[in-house]
Amino acid sequence: MPFIANTPAQQKQMLKEIGLSMDGLFADIPKEFLKKNFNLPAGMSEFEVRNCLASLAGKNYIDLTCFLGGGFYDHFIPAAVYSIISRSEFYTAYTPYQPEISQGTLQAIFEYQSLICRLTEMQAANASLYDGGTALYEAMMMALRITGRNKILVDDSVNPIYRVMIQSYTKNLSIDLEETKNNEGSINRKELLNKLDDNTAAIILQNPNFFGCVDDFTDIAAAAHEKGALLIVSCYPISLGILKTPGAMGADIVTGEGQSLGLTMSFGGPYLGFMATKKDYVRKMPGRIVGRTKDNKDRTGFVLTLQAREQHIRRDKATSNICSNEALCALTALVYMSLLGKEGLKQTAQLCADKASYAWQKLTSIKGVKPRFEAKWFFNEFVLDLPTNAAETAGKLIEKGFAAGFPLSRYYEGMENSLLIAVTEKRTRQQIGMLAESLEAVL
Amino acid sequence: MKLIFDKSVNGRKGVMPPASDVQTTVHIKKEFLRNSDAGLPELSELDVVRHFTELSRRNFGVDTNFYPLGSCTMKYNPKVAERIASYPGFAHLHPLMPQLRMGGMLTQGALEVLYDMDKFLCEITAMAGFTMQPMAGAHGELTGIMIMAAYHRDKGNKKTTVLIPDSAHGTNPASAAIAGYKVVSVPSDSRGVMDLKALKQTVNSETAGIMLTCPNTLGIFEPDIKEICRVIHSVDGLCYYDGANLNAIVGKARPGDFGFDIVHLNLHKTFATPHGSGGPGAGPVGVVEKLLDFLPVSLVVKRNDGTFALEYDKPKSIGYIAPFYGNFAIILRAYVYILMLGKEGLKRVAENAVLNANYIKEKLKDHYELPYPAVCKHECVFSASKQIETGIHAIDIAKGLIDRGFHPPTVYFPSIVKESIMIEPTETESKETLDTFIQTMIELAEIAKSEPQKLKDAPITTPVGRLDETAAAKNVDIAEV
Numbered sequence: 042m043p044f045i046a047n048t049p050a051q052q053k054q055m056l057k058e059i060g061l062s063m064d065g066l067f068a069d070i071p072k073e074f075l076k077k078n079f080n081l082p083a084g085m086s087e088f089e090v091r092n093c094l095a096s097l098a099g100k101n102y103i104d105l106t107c108f109l110g111g112g113f114y115d116h117f118i119p120a121a122v123y124s125i126i127s128r129s130e131f132y133t134a135y136t137p138y139q140p141e142i143s144q145g146t147l148q149a150i151f152e153y154q155s156l157i158c159r160l161t162e163m164q165a166a167n168a169s170l171y172d173g174g175t176a177l178y179e180a181m182m183m184a185l186r187i188t189g190r191n192k193i194l195v196d197d198s199v200n201p202i203y204r205v206m207i208q209s210y211t212k213n214l215s216i217d218l219e220e221t222k223n224n225e226g227s228i229n230r231k232e233l234l235n236k237l238d239d240n241t242a243a244i245i246l247q248n249p250n251f252f253g254c255v256d257d258f259t260d261i262a263a264a265a266h267e268k269g270a271l272l273i274v275s276c277y278p279i280s281l282g283i284l285k286t287p288g289a290m291g292a293d294i295v296t297g298e299g300q301s302l303g304l305t306m307s308f309g310g311p312y313l314g315f316m317a318t319k320k321d322y323v324r325k326m327p328g329r330i331v332g333r334t335k336d337n338k339d340r341t342g343f344v345l346t347l348q349a350r351e352q353h354i355r356r357d358k359a360t361s362n363i364c365s366n367e368a369l370c371a372l373t374a375l376v377y378m379s380l381l382g383k384e385g386l387k388q389t390a391q392l393c394a395d396k397a398s399y400a401w402q403k404l405t406s407i408k409g410v411k412p413r414f415e416a417k418w419f420f421n422e423f424v425l426d427l428p429t430n431a432a433e434t435a436g437k438l439i440e441k442g443f444a445a446g447f448p449l450s451r452y453y454e455g456m457e458n459s460l461l462i463a464v465t466e467k468r469t470r471q472q473i474g475m476l477a478e479s480l481e482a483v484l
Numbered sequence: 485m486k487l488i489f490d491k492s493v494n495g496r497k498g499v500m501p502p503a504s505d506v507q508t509t510v511h512i513k514k515e516f517l518r519n520s521d522a523g524l525p526e527l528s529e530l531d532v533v534r535h536f537t538e539l540s541r542r543n544f545g546v547d548t549n550f551y552p553l554g555s556c557t558m559k560y561n562p563k564v565a566e567r568i569a570s571y572p573g574f575a576h577l578h579p580l581m582p583q584l585r586m587g588g589m590l591t592q593g594a595l596e597v598l599y600d601m602d603k604f605l606c607e608i609t610a611m612a613g614f615t616m617q618p619m620a621g622a623h624g625e626l627t628g629i630m631i632m633a634a635y636h637r638d639k640g641n642k643k644t645t646v647l648i649p650d651s652a653h654g655t656n657p658a659s660a661a662i663a664g665y666k667v668v669s670v671p672s673d674s675r676g677v678m679d680l681k682a683l684k685q686t687v688n689s690e691t692a693g694i695m696l697t698c699p700n701t702l703g704i705f706e707p708d709i710k711e712i713c714r715v716i717h718s719v720d721g722l723c724y725y726d727g728a729n730l731n732a733i734v735g736k737a738r739p740g741d742f743g744f745d746i747v748h749l750n751l752h753k754t755f756a757t758p759h760g761s762g763g764p765g766a767g768p769v770g771v772v773e774k775l776l777d778f779l780p781v782s783l784v785v786k787r788n789d790g791t792f793a794l795e796y797d798k799p800k801s802i803g804y805i806a807p808f809y810g811n812f813a814i815i816l817r818a819y820v821y822i823l824m825l826g827k828e829g830l831k832r833v834a835e836n837a838v839l840n841a842n843y844i845k846e847k848l849k850d851h852y853e854l855p856y857p858a859v860c861k862h863e864c865v866f867s868a869s870k871q872i873e874t875g876i877h878a879i880d881i882a883k884g885l886i887d888r889g890f891h892p893p894t895v896y897f898p899s900i901v902k903e904s905i906m907i908e909p910t911e912t913e914s915k916e917t918l919d920t921f922i923q924t925m926i927e928l929a930e931i932a933k934s935e936p937q938k939l940k941d942a943p944i945t946t947p948v949g950r951l952d953e954t955a956a957a958k959n960v961d962i963a964e965v
Contacts, residue, residue, distance in 0.1 A: 130545045
C-alpha cells in the first residue's frame with residue numbers, strides 16, 4: 042500500500058506484542074457500523090494517477106489570453122517564489138505552537154505582518170485569513186465588537202462576490218446590513234452620509250472599487266469617525282504600489298485578497314485574506330498574530346501571541362472561530378514582495394495602470410464601444426459598454442482566444458452590455474491590439 | 485537571525501517586472517497616489533533565497549522529523565500531489581472562467597475533480613451531498629452550523645442551543661456561537677465518553693443539535709453514538725460530525741451510518757494535504773438528503789450528456805460562504821490521494837493509524853499515567869501527572885522531545901485530562917520510528933525523576949530557547965513598520 046510504512050509482517054508482530062488482533066482494534070465500533078465494501082475505485086500507481094490528472098488538466102482552457110479580473114488577477118510570478126515555498130520545512134509543518142522549532146514560520150509571519158502594515162500604512166496586521174471575502178466579513182464582525190453597534194453600510198461598488206458572502210454569513214444574526222447604490226461607478230457619498238448615524242458600526246468600501254475606479258475615502262473616514270463609526274476598506278495589494286493607502290485615508294480596518302501577491306489563480310484557491318488595523322484595535326482583531334519577544338537567554342524570537350482572544354482558550358467567547366491562517370500563502374506573498382522589492386512593486390503597479398490605460402484607449406476607439414463611466418480614474422480595470430450583450434460578446438471572443446472580461450449583468454441590473462476588463466503587467470501591446478481587433482470583428 | 489528588512493540595501497534589485505511596451509504613462513491624479521513608496525526591502529534574488537532557506541532550517545516539518553501531534557494527523561504529504569497541483573491546467577485556471585457564457589465547458593477537468601470528490605466523500609462518510617467551499621475545518625464547522633440554522637428556520641423550529649461535549653476542541657463552541665447559538669456543554673463520564681444520562685437531561689425542544697467528534701478527542705469511540713443521535717433526533721435536532729478524527733475510521737465505518745446529519749472533513753488531516761505551517765487546508769461539508777437544499781452555492785452537477793456544470797439556483801441555500809469553489813488546489817491534492825489509495829488503501833490507513841496508536845499506548849503505559857486505558861483509536865492520551873512529583877509538567881516532556889529530534893505531541897489538550905500528552909502517530913510512520921520515539925519517551929520519564937532540571941532547561945539544541953510568551957502578550961510587538 043502506498044504511504045503506509047509497516048509491512049504485513051511488522052503489523053503482525055506489533056499486534057502480537059500488544060496482544061490484540063486487527064479486528065480487536067475495532068471491536069469497540071458496533072458491528073452494524075463496520076462496512077465491508079466501499080463503492081470506491083481500486084488504487085492507482087503514481088504513474089497512472091499522473092496520466093489521469095494530466096488528462097483532466099488538459100480539459101481546462103488556460104491558453105485563452107486573460108483579461109478577467111474581478112478581484113483575482115493573472116500576474117507574473119517569479120520562479121524563486123515557487124522554489125522557496127516548495128521547501129517542505131515550510132509546507133509540511135503544523136501551526137507554530139512549539140516556537141523553538143517553528144522560528145522559520147514565525148519570523149516569516151512577523152515579516153509578512155510588517156509588510157502588510159507597510160503596504161497599507163496601518164499599524165498592526167494579523168497572520169492572514171482564508172481569503173479577501175472572509176477577511177471582509179471578519180472585519181465587519183470586528184467593527185460590531187469594537188463599537189457595540191448594529192448597523193453596517195456597504196456600497197455596491199464593493200466586490201459583489203464579497204457582498205453576497207457577507208449576506209450569507211449574517212442571515213442568522215440580527216445585523217442591520219444596508220447597501221447603497223454606486224453613483225456612476227463611484228461610491229454613493231450622499232446616500233452613505235445620509236444613512237450614517239449613531240447606530241452605524243462601520244462603512245465598508247473598496248479601492249480600487251469593483252469597477253476598477255480609484256478614489257480617496259479621507260472624507261468618508263472623517264465623517265464616520267465623527268459619528269463614532271469605523272471605516273473598513275477592502276483593497277487590491279498590487280495597486281498599493283502606487284495608490285494612496287487606506288491608512289493614509291484614515292481607515293480603521295483594512296482587508297483584501299492577497300492572491301495577486303505571487304499566488305497562482307488555481308481555480309479559486311487557496312488564496313490569502315489579509316487584515317490590518319490600528320494599534321488600539323489589535324486585541325479585537327481575529328486570527329493568528331505573531332509577536333516578537335525574548336527567550337530565557339535574552340535572544341530575540343517569535344511566538345504566537347494574544348491567544349487569549351482565540352477559540353482554544355475562550356471557546357464560545359472567542360473573537361472568531363478561526364484557528365488557522367493561510368500561512369503558506371502568507372509566506373508566498375512575503376517572498377513575492379521581497380523579490381520585487383520597493384521598485385519592483387511600484388513598477389508592476391505602474392505597468393498595470395499603463396497597460397490598462399492603453400487597452401482603454403484602443404478599445405474605446407472601436408465604434409459603439411463606450412466607457413461606462415465618464416472621466417473616471419481607474420487602476421488596471423475598467424468597465425466598457427458594448428453595443429451588444431456583453432455575455433454573448435465575451436462568448437464569441439472565447440472562440441477568438443480571449444477571456445475578454447467579466448460580464449456584469451450577473452451582479453448589476455441594467456448592465457447587460459457592460460464588460461469588466463482587467464489588464465495586468467503580463468498582457469502585451471500585441472495581445473491588447475489583437476483583443477481590440479477581435480472585438481471589432483465580433484461586434 | 486536578522487529580519488529581512490535589516491538585509492535591505494538601497495538600490496539593490498531582485499526580480500524585475502517586464503519592460504513596458506506601451507507608450508502610455510498614466511498620471512493618476514496626485515490625490516489618489518501614495519505619498520511615499522511602500523517600505524519593501526531591496527534585495528537580490530540570492531539574498532531572498534538565502535534568507536528563506538535559512539528560515540526554513542529553523543522549522544520542524546513532517547519531512548524532517550516525526551510529528552506525533554495529537555488531533556492534527558500529521559501524516560506524510562505525497563509529493564505527487566504537489567506536482568499535480570502545479571500542472572498549468574490547474575494552477576493557471578481563472579476562477580471566473582465558468583461564469584462566462586459556455587465557460588463551464590472550458591473548465592471541465594476542474595469541475596470533474598470537484599464532482600468526483602463530492603461522490604468519493606459521500607461514499608466515505610455516508611452523506612448525500614458535499615460542498616467543497618469551506619477553506620478550513622473551522623470554516624466547515626461554521627458552514628455546517630449555518631446549514632443547521634437554515635434547516636430550523638425553514639421548518640419554523642425555534643431553536644437556541646447547540647450541545648457540545650466538554651472534551652471538544654474549542655473551535656466547536658466558537659463556531660456555534662458565531663453562527664448565533666448558545667452553547668451548552670455536556671460532561672464526559674468516567675470512561676471518557678459522553679455521559680448519556682447528562683445528555684438526556686440537557687436535551688430539550690430548544691436544542692438545535694449537537695457537535696461531536698467520533699472517536700472523541702481522547703481517541704475513544706463513543707459507545708452510545710447511536711443512542712446519542714436518536715436522542716438528538718427525537719427533538720428534531722441535527723447531529724454534526726466534526727471530522728477531525730476521521731483517520732481512525734476512514735474506509736472502515738461511516739458517520740452517516742451512525743446517525744450523523746452533517747459532516748465536515750479536514751482534507752489536510754485524513755487526506756494527506758500539507759498543513760503549510762498552519763494553512764491552507766480545506767474543510768468540505770457533507771449533509772444527508774433532507775439538508776441538500778441548504779448547501780452553499782455553487783454546486784457541481786453532471787448533465788445527461790456527461791458534461792459538468794455549476795448550479796447556482798438553489799433558493800433555500802445558505803448562499804455563498806467562499807468566493808468560488810473552495811481551496812481547489814487542496815481539494816485536488818486530496819483527490820490524488822484518494823485515487824492512489826483506493827478503497828483497499830483507505831481501509832489500511834485507519835487500521836495502521838489505530839495499530840500505531842495502540843502500540844505506543846501499550847509500550848508507554850507503565851511510564852506515563854494513562855487515564856483511560858480502553859483500546860484507543862488513532863491517538864492515545866497520557867497525563868504527565870506521575871512526573872509532577874519532581875516538578876515536571878507535560879510542557880517539559882514536550883521540550884525534552886525537541887532536543888531529541890521529535891516534534892512534541894499535543895499537550896494540555898484535551899483539557900479534561902490534566903497535564904495531557906496526546907499522541908497521534910499516523911499510519912505513515914514505521915515501527916522503527918515508533919520504537920525510537922517510545923525509547924525516548926521512556927528515557928524522558930527517567931530523566932524527569934533523576935535530573936528534572938535538565939528537562940526544565942530544554943530545549944537547548946534549538947535556535948532559541950523557551951520564549952517569554954507573557955511578555956509578548958503584554959508588550960505587543962507584532963510588526964516592524
